[in-house]
Amino acid sequence: MNRVAIVGAGITDCRGRWVEATYWDLFQQATRRTLEDAKCTAGEIDSVVYGIYNDIFEHQAIPESALTGIIGMSLKPGTRVTSGGATGFYAMRTAIMEVGSGLSDLVLCIGGEKATDCFDPQSRTATPMVIDTIAKSWDPFFEYPLGATASDSYAQMCMGYDDKYPGDIGDVTVRARIIEMLCRQGNKNPFGQRRDETVTAEQVMASRWIIAPFLRLLEACMYTEGAAGVLFASEKKAREISERTGVPPIWVKGVGAANESYQAGRGGAYKPLWSIVSDRVAAERAYAMAGVKPSDIQLVELHDAFIAQFMITMGEMGFVPLGRTRKLVDDHVMADIRELGDDKRPPKGQVLINPSGGLIFGGHFVGGSNMFSMWSARREMLKRQMPLALIHGTGAINAVYGGALVVELEDGGVR
């Protein structure tokens, strides 16, 4: 594969509801910000890849078709990718393949979601209908009629993990500490949905149950409307753009992906209920392609649906041992932003995780969440001169979809 670089990124304000914008405007905003960041024009783009998760949210099948002209992509090829929560990751993987194969030199990858126009006439609120819309990602023969939702599906993975490794993710004081840390990090994200909040560990432990015993209200990500863009370039184009912007390219070093079987079960190809295998396999493939180990990476933006799953994912990706993911807090593996400030690298043995505030505090506009993570990882790499970063995405029933990207700052961080 030819070298692929990230030469620009941009995101919109992350809001619980964008009354002021349809997804048309959100995607145009993201496009504008991305092109401004890269000092590029729409005319220079060869092709566009869209990440939009759920047609029902956008209230339009072929939702990206309405965007072509508005974002300046008339007569360019356009591909829409949808992979549940991992949509942003898979859209980026698609853009990377286009550039890496030599088919295109400059690919705009934009993702977003407009989730909270949904409305439940029974309660006269949005949330039950937002949950129902996501639940339609589960099959109509078995899971949906049983009342399965994203919350209990991810909670099932946590329960399966806890059955096998008791005493790890079940300690709410550990989970609450992680929330406190993420909140402080989210305060530094000028686009973050919850950037003005202060959440203490005590508040987390007093917040209402969503699913006992692994998910309280203040441990879960919110529904977000917003969009993000990432610009991928071939080596030649990357050098040119880097000259213009004065910003070094971020090189794609490794991409790994894996989708487990839909049906849970025992043995064979069935999906086990005690492991997020997709996370582990995707990360291993990304590491292999990049020629790195987890201990080489000190910056991670992972897809955190909720904290118990965040912990399992860090274990599956090899940063802490499975069964002892609480070392993130107990052994100070998770870096504390109060110690790092705005521009320092974490000390050896520590990892800066979700400096964006993650999906929990930053925002989760599903189709573009993993691009939001990429935007943040790039920003932090440049600020802190960090040589490597890992971006992760997860999605679908029981977290069966998994993706991981390893990226490297030009010259390994040394200017």
Add this chain to the structure above:
Amino acid sequence: MILGEAWNLPREVTEIQGKDPGTYLAFNTHMVTFYQQTYGELSRFFLALRDGRLIGSRCPRCQQVNVPAATWHCPTCDFVEMEEVELPHRGVLAATAPITIFPSASFIGDAPFARGYVDVATDAPIASYLPSRLRTTTGLPRPGIFVKGVELKLVFENERIGSIRDIFWVPMSEVPAKLRDRKPLLAPQLDFARPRAPAVERSKEAEKALAGALSAMRDLSGKVKKSPRAQKDLSGRKHSIGVKTGGGNFTFQVAAGGIRVGAGLPRKADFVMVAQDPGVFSRWVADGSLTDAAVEGKLWLPHQEAFGVLPILDRLPRSVRRDLK
């Protein structure tokens, strides 16, 4: 009917405000598609459910069993044709089950419910798990019942239409011995309507805790009378609830926009709740949550109607606090 009567909105456009200045319009609309959807190759599985049977598909080469029978050609063995296999009406819960308390719009009214994965083809070397609803005859679903490894009995609804909801599982320990081998076991043969309330252990400590809880609730009762928000929360509600605790029993009444507690169980209770620790109620008054206590298993409830009352009661301490600020 597929959609309840409330599933509609007036055809209208309203003005709404956002974060940024300016007036915006919102239009009511829908994205509803109706189906007469074929079950296709899954029909065999659902026809069997209608007949009170549980079937899977089994690969003659690798011996894996697929339940529900979602495919009839083995993806591991070059899509060789699989054969139908009759499955036992016993299973083992493959992983501790999550209990949903905030359902999606289509399942409002169902909560709390437990949904889990059952290992049915336990003799097969490779097998999928059957996603199913799990029910208990001991009150509402709560932690400690649907745990990994618990042996389950398959139960069929009396009226079956060909839906995954035609069946559910109950812990084998709750099924009377003479019914454990019944195939099919039908829902009316078990008693879900009158669960036996758990016993409480009396103690001096709990008696003291109860006195504190009653005092806190009487204090709250006084504040509720002066709180317009709390009046609104309770408007139209009338309940006579018996509560058993480790410190003794009390009556909890809701009527005329107010709450009242008294010693002993009511003569005629709408339902009875049980909390070993009377502190559940003191904590509720101090901005806690009875719903959370129920979800944690610290407050036992007999049925869903009881569970539906809790969110209303949970609002009271906050309403009172906001009004009497």
